[in-house]
Amino acid sequence: MSIRIDQLPRDKFIMPGTAACPGCPLLIGLRQVMMALNGKMSLVIPAGCSSVIPGMSPATSYGVPTIHVPFASSPAVASGLVSAVRMRGNNGPVVVWAGDGASSDIGFAALSGAAARNEDLIYILADNEAYMNTGIQASGTTPWMAWTTTSPNGKTEERKEMALIMLMHKIPYVATASIAYPLDFIAKVRKASQIRGFKFIHLYAPCPPGLKFDDSYTVKIAQLAVETGIWVLWEYNQGKLTISPPSAMYKDKSKRKPLSEYMKLQGRFSKVGEDAMKIYEAKIDAYWNTILKLSELYK
Amino acid sequence: MQETIQRQARKVLVGDHAVAEAVKLARTQVISAYPITPQTLIVERLAEMVDNKEINAKFIRVESEFAALASVYGASAGGARAFTATSSHGLFYMYEMLWWAAASRLPLVMAVVTRSLGPPWNIHDEHTDIMAIRDSGWIIGMAQNVQEALDMTLAAYKITEDSRVLLPVAVGLDGFILSHTAEVLEVPSQEVVDGWLPPRDPHIPYVIEPGGEPITMGNMVKSDAHHMLLKKMMDEAMDGAKNVIHDVFASYAKLTGRNNGDLIECVNCQNSDYVAVATGAWSGDIMKAVSDLREEGYNVGFLRIRFLRPFPEEAIMDVASRARGIIVFDRDYSTGLGGIIAAEMMGLVPQSVSFKGVIAGLAGVDVTPSEVKAAIKDFIDDAERNGPIRIRKTWLMQKMEGGKP
Known part of the structure; x- marks a missing residue:
């Protein structure tokens, strides 16, 4: 499904004047979701930056039907919502737009439950790799060695691989995406909207203040994550797993940019020295290895 | 009146099954619950009714009580008539959602089969669990017998969906003493209930649906005073519910000949x-x-x-x-x-x-x-x-x- 940027809808579904920080990746990502579905969806949003970004009621900057819900509840609320609207004959997409804390930590049980029931939802994990809204605390997807306010000397644990965890729920569609590759992401959202059942998209969305980089670098950081191979774009669609085009060339390790190019722009990795960098590169190889093996398995 | 009363069927049911019967008669569209004793018989019976197509509803087999309430809340936001049931520890596991659901002003009905709280583990009856939700914005009823468990559950839909109320209703029934005890009761016919309880209007108070009106529910407020006003409006709705409860039981009495009072x-x-x-x-x-x-x-x-x-x-x-x-x-x-x-x-x-x-x-x-x-x-x-x-x-x-x- 190839998409041309000049053929994307021009309607705006997010009004100007939001409360988002300069360079916020969530607005970039959410715009792409709304573009993909032409605004014909409803949004379920758990506590997080995206519950603050639309601004103050009675106004909102989100131009689609939206329900803000408690932190751990979004997959369950969405399960009920989609059941109700389907019963009433509405087949439009119900989209959960949730952060990493809501998905990998506090709402993990609800996410697993909704996926195991194969509810007809598109779940987008917009991952900024920490609890940014509450002031940059470490979450289940905060990477190893990253500084946060609750891991001041760098996180000692590994991150959870959410997309792989969701793959093992045997749902029809799992993909990773990046706000720096809108055509890839939009194509994935559109594909997901054509499939019945639970669809999970893990969207990388680097946050300037949280990751400590200049707010003009949001897209650049997201791009570097793919170019260095630390973020791999792949897609599992009903039995078949493939590396997505923007990541395809980085199967070849020699094509990847040095990891330091990605890390040195982010204050959170300031504690990563040469030795840690080597370990990091080995972890990236191991992840690639897993994905490539899975692509052999799910041919 | 005599004629309608004759249309009722005399049955022998335990309290939990009487509640399930009421949920069916109300033509509930989305049911979600998690097993906990002594509530379990309600959801087992409902799951059976859904599977046997005795009722045209979706049964969401959730992974926790928190998700049970979250999903029926979502169903209500999506315009459906919804139901859940729980007890004791399960009710406490729902606690955050109880407040969220009430303040969202969506109609909902929940059965609470009362049970003590551990430790030590004990499944026997006590009312402390349902009392602990009394500040949350839920209307809370307590049945005295199996007949009233059925009647109050049916009435709960009419109360919660009334545009003067729009607060969720919890119907309490004592664990084992009612939930697992068989009593003879009168069950109104589907026809009679249909005439009394029309299908839910999904647009009261609002509906969140794909491609629908682009409204937002629950984002932050411009001023804290506005938030406080919403609390006052909930309080006024509670006060207004007193008349609605009176009217609902009075009209129910016309159908069934039964009225055990108001509040x-x-x-x-x-x-x-x-x-x-x-x-x-x-x-x-x-x-x-x-x-x-x-x-x-x-x-x-x-x-x-x-x-x-x-x-x-x-x-x-x-x-x-x-x-x-x-x-x-x-x-x-x-x-x-x-x-x-x-x-x-x-x-x-x-x-x-x-x-x-x-x-x-x-x-x-x-x-x-x-x-x-x-x-x-x-x-x-x-x-x-x-x-x-x-x-x-x-x-x-x-x-x-x-x-x-």
Whole structure:
């Protein structure tokens, strides 16, 4: 499904004047979701930056039907919502737009439950790799060695691989995406909207203040994550797993940019020295290895 | 009236199955629940009804009670009539969602099969669980018997969906004493219920649906005063619910011939010197004690609290103003305060009227009519001799061997 940027809808579904920080990746990502579905969806949003970004009621900057819900509840609320609207004959997409804390930590049980029931939802994990809204605390997807306010000397644990965890729920569609590759992401959202059942998209969305980089670098950081191979774009669609085009060339390790190019722009990795960098590169190889093996398995 | 009453079917059901029957008769569209004893029979029966296509509903088999309430809340936001049920620890696991659902002003019905809270693990009856949600914005009813569990569940839909109310309704029934005890009851026909309870209008109060009106629910408010105003509006809706509850049971009575009162049921409570007060299934035992005492010449009546929220303040003040003494039996307690109904009522009872709160039957401990009778008799005798007496908290329990008391 190839998409041309000049053929994307021009309607705006997010009004100007939001409360988002300069360079916020969530607005970039959410715009792409709304573009993909032409605004014909409803949004379920758990506590997080995206519950603050639309601004103050009675106004909102989100131009689609939206329900803000408690932190751990979004997959369950969405399960009920989609059941109700389907019963009433509405087949439009119900989209959960949730952060990493809501998905990998506090709402993990609800996410697993909704996926195991194969509810007809598109779940987008917009991952900024920490609890940014509450002031940059470490979450289940905060990477190893990253500084946060609750891991001041760098996180000692590994991150959870959410997309792989969701793959093992045997749902029809799992993909990773990046706000720096809108055509890839939009194509994935559109594909997901054509499939019945639970669809999970893990969207990388680097946050300037949280990751400590200049707010003009949001897209650049997201791009570097793919170019260095630390973020791999792949897609599992009903039995078949493939590396997505923007990541395809980085199967070849020699094509990847040095990891330091990605890390040195982010204050959170300031504690990563040469030795840690080597370990990091080995972890990236191991992840690639897993994905490539899975692509052999799910041919 | 006689004709419609004849259209009811006489059945023998346990309380949990009576609730399931009501959920079916209400043509509930989305059901979600998680198993917990003694609520389990409700959801097992409903799952069976859904699978056998006795009811056209979606059953969401969730992974927790938190998700159960979250999903029926979502279903209500999506325009469906929805139901969940729980008990004790499950109700507490829902706690955050209880408040969110109520403040979202969406119609919902939940059965709470009352049960004590651990540790130690104990599945037996106590009312503390349902009492713990009394500040959350839910309308809370307590059934006295299996018939009332069915009637109140049906009425709950009519109450919660009324545009003057739009607050969720919890229907309490005592664990095992009602949930697992078979009683004979009258079940109205589907036709009669359909005529009384039309399908839910999904646009009242609002609907979140793909491609629908681009409204947002729940984002931050411009001013905290606006948020406070929403609280005041909930409080006003609770007050308004008093009339709605009256009207709903009055219209239900026209169909079924049954009306056990509004917020309270009064059994000689307005013309007696002394009035015993309680809620839930053990009201039957307490009424037995009261009628025995009346036979012995004691001038005593009974006030049964049917709805804990909205709190029947006016009815209680009215009864208290005519009485010489009020004795309240709580099968619940607030640690550090005492029996919850006693604590909530005491301020409504004039200083000149004797008052006593009795905590009994916690953790499923059986309380016999003779124990209740002795407690009421002691209170009346004491009040007559030394009155007015004012004791908010006493514990009625057996002496334990080798321990206190």
